[in-house]
Amino acid sequence: MTAEPYKIKMVEPIRLKSHADRLRAIAQAGYNTFLLRSEDVYIDLLTDSGTNAMSDRQWAGMMLGDESYAGARNFYHLQRAVREVYGFRHLVPTHQGRAAEHITSQLRIKPGQFVPMNMYFTTTREHVERAGGRFVDCIVDSAHDPTSDDPFKGNVDIAKLQRLADANGPESIAYISLAPAVNMAGGQPMSMANVEQVARWAEPHGIPIIFDATRAVENAYLIQQREPGYQNVTVRTILKKMMALGEGCTMSSKKDNLVNIGGFLATDNEEFFAAAKEMVVVFEGLHTYGGMAGRDMEAVARGIYEMVDDAYIASRVGQVHYLGRQLADAGVPIVTPVGGHAVFVDADRFLAHLRPEAFRAQSLAAALYTDSGVRAMERGRVSAGRDHGSGENRRPQLETVRLTIPRRVYSNLHMDYVAQSCIDLYQDRKQITGLRMVYEPASLRFFQARFEPR
Template sequence: MEKKYVAEPYKIKVVEPIAVTSRAQREEVIKKAGYNTFLINSSDVYIDLLTDSGTTAMSDNQWAGIMMGDEAYAGSKNFMKLQEAVREVYGFKYIVPTHQGRGAENILSQITIKEGDYIPGNMYFTTTRAHQEMNGGTFVDVIIDEAHDSANENPFKGNIDLKKFENLIDEVGADKIPYICVAVTVNLAGGQPVSMKNLKEVSKLAKENGIMVMYDATRCVENAYFIKEREEGYQDKSIAEILKEMMSYADGCTMSGKKDCLVNIGGFLAINDEKLYQKATQLVVVYEGMPSYGGMSGRDMEAMARGIYESVDYNYIHHRITQCRYLGDKLSDAGIPIVKPVGGHAVFLDAKQFYPHIPQDEFPAQMLAAQLYLKSGVRSMERGIISAGRDKDGNNYHPKLELVRLTIPRRVYTYAHMDVVADSIIDLYKERDKVKGLKMVYEPPVLRFFTARFEPLK
């Protein structure tokens, strides 16, 4: 059956030239960058799929809002607009603006976690786990087992395994669990959603044990779309209605506004508990700024408030998901191993299957990302053993998923760009037996995937 893909629900008003480089130029660039795509200058990149964080193309309405910036040090009217948008669209009472999502993670971790605590979650995220561990906590993965299998097509692979959560409560005691962190969607599982049924069940179990539910709401609109598409009883509900119900099962959330809020910078911590809010406002002054702007300017808060309303428009999110699916379908139809089903913000290549002859300790995903850049100037990123980092004893984590993330910025590229990406990967797959692994020659102590450097094995 012929697949249908919806056209872009926008017109292009401004264009930005992008680099077209030669193979010889890219060989110099990747060598200089230590085979780490994070260390490549954007001026040397043709199609940039490194991240969807802060790479959104803002709308004319948002750019108009930029001119309405009230840069008052305290009590900015743009903060009032942002607070109103968060309350109306997400339903949380209090908001603490931050410079981006990890600023919110830092504050949440400091006000809730004490030495010896455990924080269950549906698969780790790099910065989230780093903040939890730096404040004395231990992350415990309680995602369903299917999430660790790239070929499994469970429609809600982001779900919490309630038995795993319950076992942790029995093992360490509810008083050692300040909150459960639920990512909606789950980035490192391939952008996989959580069902509404699961969110209700998690909320019920947590409340029975006096444990808070905190969302990583970075891509919550994408999660709402998948619920509308896949979960019985939600087909006729609007994205806004589904999102509001999702949020009603949480006590708060951290938000990187650089994703589903459709802006280039900013984030926030949203919570319902007034005492917790007061603690957060004390810390935000130390790390970010006044409680009425945190780490954001007035104009950025205005753009975010407008972006929040735009994000729940069905035509926008339908195209967003469809564009990801288009790239995934092209690759899957060509026999390329990818994470299934295709998630909401990216297509993930299964590097273990792509390069089965390269051991995980020789970084197959990092090498695949480097090879893709060499082939066509397309920048992607590793999400495997390097991103997973080391445990407290200094040993490498060995995640079951060794992935390359092809992250699609919002409202930036066309289907023709996706064709270029797909064709490059298909060509690489034909040459896969010739490729060897990498060795790490520089490793920072924290979040090593950002700045580590590598050399090809001889």
């Protein structure tokens, strides 16, 4: 193992609150880790979105922010970075990724059309359905099996795509949404061969591919490590080759791009670009800033170049795997193989003594915080929400707790602490009781739902 390819210039104090304080805090939060105050959290593994540590060069770049309303030089720096690293000609900045999802779904989906994806993501599916579209899961079956050793569980099952086209006609498909390093499947990557296969299938049907490129760099690294023929290819080269197979992408810069806020929509489609430029002015801001300050665009531009450094990305993913190995070696059930941004604990196997209706993953996330002050998040029944048509609860095959590692933030000693808490809880798992939901928002309920012990 090699050390991190950076050294620390600044630190932020964190404090472990007492067990009594943690019990009080989780109860006040309705046993929902999203509703905890950050000051009550010791190690925060809720998300890797916007929780990154920026580099000295990014902070220096923020001092060069051009806050002109139109045509700020930082926009052109960002445009150049996107063109050079992702390969797309046209750029529409947004304040974060879900704004790019909103613009894309509103412009590209006609009511009743389908959007096949390699497993859903919460906000992506919400935007698709709000636009009148219908999500279709076309991921390979192994993605739903937490014990499968398939190295590319993010792959699309072409047979599922074909069945959708045969049943409804290719014209019923608005676009194919591909998420390299599928979050809800455990950060599982797609192979380059599979992305090429999807592109070959889509082209004669005239169906565009739009990437959710949020964690595409982590996917590129896992291709480098797992797919024959790419071991000596740089991550930057792999990323650009993958993006060239799509018409465009939406991006939450708060992940791969190593910043705390920002996003964009990028495309080679001139007509889509023209329409997106018009819409971004209505919902975000002028097309040369789109909801971001000039200083934030500069930080994103510099982060794009830093993210494709092979030494950095090896260290980033390596820390995730370091935590995963400790849990697996101790017998804690996790989703395998470990992906690129998080370790997903299999709550169904961890809390098999609880009925599924007791919200196993939500219960485990609350118990982890109570035990150690570590904040994680549920990825299961609560996140899946209700079907917009029937109103019935969706029942995903994966019921997990996501231990999400922020980039360049924690040391491996922090990971040791997290691992020990998970191991201790697993050894005493029968003491964990379930939860019942007592407040449920109409959409994206996992953010604000409240629970109480059964």
